[in-house]
Amino acid sequence: MGPRSKTAVRRTLRAFALELVIYGALVTGYFFAVLHFLGGWLVQLETRHIRVYAVVAILLIIGQAVVLEWVTTGLLRLLRGGRSE
Amino acid sequence: MMFFPISHAHVNPIYLIVVGFVIGVLGGFFGVGGSFIAGPALRLAGIDWNFAVGTDLAHIVGKSVVAAKRHRALGNVDLRLGFIMALGTIGGAEVGAQLIQMLKRAGSVNFVVSVVSIVIYLGISGFMMWESWKTLVLSKRQNPQRTSIARGGKSDESAFQHVTKAIQRWRIPPMISLPQSGVTISLWIILLVAFVGGLCSGFLGGGAGYIRMPSMVYILGIPTHLAVGTDLFEIIISASYGTFSHAIKGNVDILIALVMHTGAAIGAQLGAISTQYFAGPKIRLAFVPLPLIGAAIVIYTMFTGHKL
Numbered sequence: 001m002g003p004r005s006k007t008a009v010r011r012t013l014r015a016f017a018l019e020l021v022i023y024g025a026l027v028t029g030y031f032f033a034v035l036h037f038l039g040g041w042l043v044q045l046e047t048r049h050i051r052v053y054a055v056v057a058i059l060l061i062i063g064q065a066v067v068l069e070w071v072t073t074g075l076l077r078l079l080r081g082g083r084s085e
Numbered sequence: 086m087m088f089f090p091i092s093h094a095h096v097n098p099i100y101l102i103v104v105g106f107v108i109g110v111l112g113g114f115f116g117v118g119g120s121f122i123a124g125p126a127l128r129l130a131g132i133d134w135n136f137a138v139g140t141d142l143a144h145i146v147g148k149s150v151v152a153a154k155r156h157r158a159l160g161n162v163d164l165r166l167g168f169i170m171a172l173g174t175i176g177g178a179e180v181g182a183q184l185i186q187m188l189k190r191a192g193s194v195n196f197v198v199s200v201v202s203i204v205i206y207l208g209i210s211g212f213m214m215w216e217s218w219k220t221l222v223l224s225k226r227q228n229p230q231r232t233s234i235a236r237g238g239k240s241d242e243s244a245f246q247h248v249t250k251a252i253q254r255w256r257i258p259p260m261i262s263l264p265q266s267g268v269t270i271s272l273w274i275i276l277l278v279a280f281v282g283g284l285c286s287g288f289l290g291g292g293a294g295y296i297r298m299p300s301m302v303y304i305l306g307i308p309t310h311l312a313v314g315t316d317l318f319e320i321i322i323s324a325s326y327g328t329f330s331h332a333i334k335g336n337v338d339i340l341i342a343l344v345m346h347t348g349a350a351i352g353a354q355l356g357a358i359s360t361q362y363f364a365g366p367k368i369r370l371a372f373v374p375l376p377l378i379g380a381a382i383v384i385y386t387m388f389t390g391h392k393l
Contacts, residue, residue: 020351027347031098034343035087042339043090054332057143057339058325064343065147068350069154076354 019075026071092136092338100130105144105345109352112145112294113152114359115313115372120145120286121206121295121379123345128386132341134195135185138289139336140345142327145320147342148349153317155357161314163265166307167322169272170297170315173279174286174323181287182330199387202289206376206383209295216245216303217370224366249306266307266315278304279319286327294320295376302369309368313360 038060045053086095104126108119120141127137156162188194257271282297294316301312331337360368 023351027102031344031347035340039090039340046091046335050333050335053339054329054337057332057337057342058146058328060339061143061147061328061342061346062150062325064346065150065350068147068347069151069354072151072351072354 019072022075023072027068089338089340091340092132092140094130094132094136094338094341096130096132096341098344101341101344102348105148105348106352107348108144108345109148109152109349109354110356111352111375112148112317112349113155113353113356115294115298115356115368115375119148120289120293121202121376122382124202124289125379125382125386127341129382132338134198135189135331135334135336136338136341138185138198139328139331139334140338140341142286142324142331143337143339143342144345144349145324146328147346148353149317149320149324151350152353152357153314153321155354156314156317156360159310159314159357159360161310161360162318163263163307163311163315164318165261166263166266166275166301166305167315167318169261169275170279170282170319171322173276174283174293174297174319175326177280177283177285178287178323178327179283179330181284181289182327182334184288185331185336186334196387198289199383203380203383205285205289205296206380209299210373210376210380213299213369214373217366217373220245220366221370245303246306249303252304253306263307266305266311268306270305275305283323286323287330295379298372299369309366310360313368 042053042056045056087098088095104123108123108126111122112119120138123141123144124134124137127141128134132140153162185194185198188197252274253268253270255271255274257273259272260269261272261275262269278297278300282293282300284293285296286293297319298312298316301307301316302309307315328337332339363371
């Protein structure tokens with residue numbers, strides 16, 4: 001591996017480590033909020049309206065996937081100077 | 086430890102995020118839902134198999150959305166094949182979920198699912214190790230000077246190709262042309278492969294990519310990179326259906342799935358981006374240890390009853 005590619009790998013790893021730290025902080029706050037605000041409501045829904053719970057469960061996980069995808073892509077772009085890969 | 090009231094389980098959320106991240110990387114790279122690790126890992130954390138299966142499916146929906154989007158951008162998704170396979174998978178998943186219900190009523194769900202999963206994981210690992218190793222040795226003998234980089238990251242060969250070609254010659258109408266994958270094959274073969282994948286998905290949990298991705302390569306003859314991307318796309322549809330089916334049977338703790346998915350979202354992107362640097366046989370050979378890890382966790386849990 002040449003010195004230029006070594007530098008590139010080091011830069012990528014540093015950007016990824018930084019991304020992990022920022023993402024980790026965001027996610028920790030997020031999921032404690034989700035558990036706090038949605039937990040009780042979801043338990044009620046699961047007990048009383050199981051079909052509605054099933055639909056809400058799918059919508060929640062897809063919604064979270066789309067939002068987190070935006071966040072991770074945005075972070076990758078930001079930390080790697082406009083490139084997402 | 087955190088209490089999850091839907092499944093009545095106490096689980097460490099950091100453990101769930103780490104499991105999600107690892108499965109995300111593996112899923113993005115291999116095109117699998119990762120249930121062969123997620124199911125046993127949830128079981129190891131003290132969650133009953135029926136909840137492990139259903140919750141894992143929900144988490145896989147989210148992770149596959151992220152990874153499939155990334156693969157689509159890389160040109161690795163055959164939408165036509167994905168939609169056709171989703172039909173067969175949904176049928177199989179429903180049969181699998183019904184079998185789980187039967188076993189739950191009989192009180193033997195943990196034992197039976199454990200034994201079946203061990204047999205399937207070991208079988209897939211053994212076969213893929215043999216095939217990909219043989220393919221790499223054969224291609225080295227034929228082209229000793231050419232490296233996978235010289236051939237391009239997406240190059241693909243298979244030592245099992247003669248069987249794939251024989252299957253493609255079965256002209257049972259209607260025949261389906263898949264220009265993006267470069268294959269023309271009977272609709273019934275696609276549906277059968279998808280049904281078996283769906284059955285495993287409903288019965289063992291996850292998207293069953295561990296059986297569908299190799300089946301797409303070896304039976305349908307789809308190039309590995311396209312099999313990975315298309316499998317992930319198809320998993321979104323089939324795992325959503327599986328999640329709904331399991332949720333109305335009371336087998337999904339969506340709070341656990343949401344926590345796991347926070348780790349998976351970043352891992353899935355990383356895994357998907359990495360595929361462009363590896364040739365097909367190398368991706369398949371690297372896949373071999375994964376079902377073995379799943380089998381080892383199931384065996385460990387079965388014989389020790391240990392929970393984290």
